[in-house]
Amino acid sequence: MKYQNIYQARSAVVDACNQMTKLGINQGTSGNISLRYDNIMLISPSGIPYENMEPGDIVEMTMDGEWHASKGMVPSSEWRFHLDILKNKPAVNAVVHAHPTYCTTLAILNKPIPAIHYMIAVGGKNDIPCAPYATYGTxxxxxxxxxxxxxxxACLLANHGMIATGKSLEKAMWTALEVEVLAHQYHACLQVGEPVLLSDDEIDRVLKKWGEYGLRESN
Known part of the structure; x- marks a missing residue:
């Protein structure tokens, strides 16, 4: 969506952070959210409980990595991959990072999520990959x-959590929730046996059938 001013954009980041908690996809202050606004990145601050966060706490960062916070806040410790994603993926305007239980469980196992359900297409392909482990913030x-x-x-981060992106903040949040649902389903399948996977051709058909569905801001 288009924001009328930077205060509205800052407020959207605060609301999304609190929504992560309500949806059960994050705990405490471990997650973080960024939003492209004109030629800067707005990102949640480090170590502030979401319920206490205000629009003025959101940190502004240039695409060169210089940051400013009017209330003395510092950016999330994960600001680097947020910034790099926005710089390298022009179609992405929002990044959601969280430690949801089932995504993180699979990430600890270093397991990508395969095509267990056609909703795997929310990630744009036939799986949700798992990136190798590296120290946070590096x-x-x-x-x-x-x-x-x-x-x-979207992807998992080994022994860490997950990242979801979108052309809007609403889309990134929707993707994050859908990936956690897929992770929950895959985890449940693994308790019984190996799941039957959908073929690459079927996921291609789903993606074509969706058309712009996968890019809508409300789903």
Whole structure:
């Protein structure tokens, strides 16, 4: 969506952070959200409980990595991969990072999510890949995340969590929730046996059938 001013955009980031908690896809302050606004990135600050967060706490960062916070806040420790994703993927305007239980469980196992259901197409391909492990906040982690997201809208981060992207904040949040549902389903399948997977051709048909469905801001 278009924001009338930067305050409205900042408020949208605060609302989305609180929504992550309500949806059960994040706990405490471990997740973070960024939003492209004109030629800057707005990102949630480090270490602030979401319920106490205000629009003025959101940090502004240039695409060169310089940041400003009017209330002395510092950007999320994961700002690097947020910035690199927005710089390298012009169609992406929002990035959601969280540690949802089932995505993180699979990430700890270093397991990508295969085509267990046609909704795997929310990630843009026939799987949700798992990027290799690297220490949080590092350039190495950012490089791994970018590689995993090259042809995908979402990925897992080994022993860490997940990333979802979108052309809008609403779309990124929707994708994050759908990926966690897929992770839950896959985890449940693994308790019984190996799931039957859909073919690459079927996922291609789903993606073509969707057309612009996968890019809508409300789903």
């Amino acid at each position: 350039e190495e982690l950012s490089e791994y995340a970018l590689a995993a997201l090259r042809d995908h809208h």
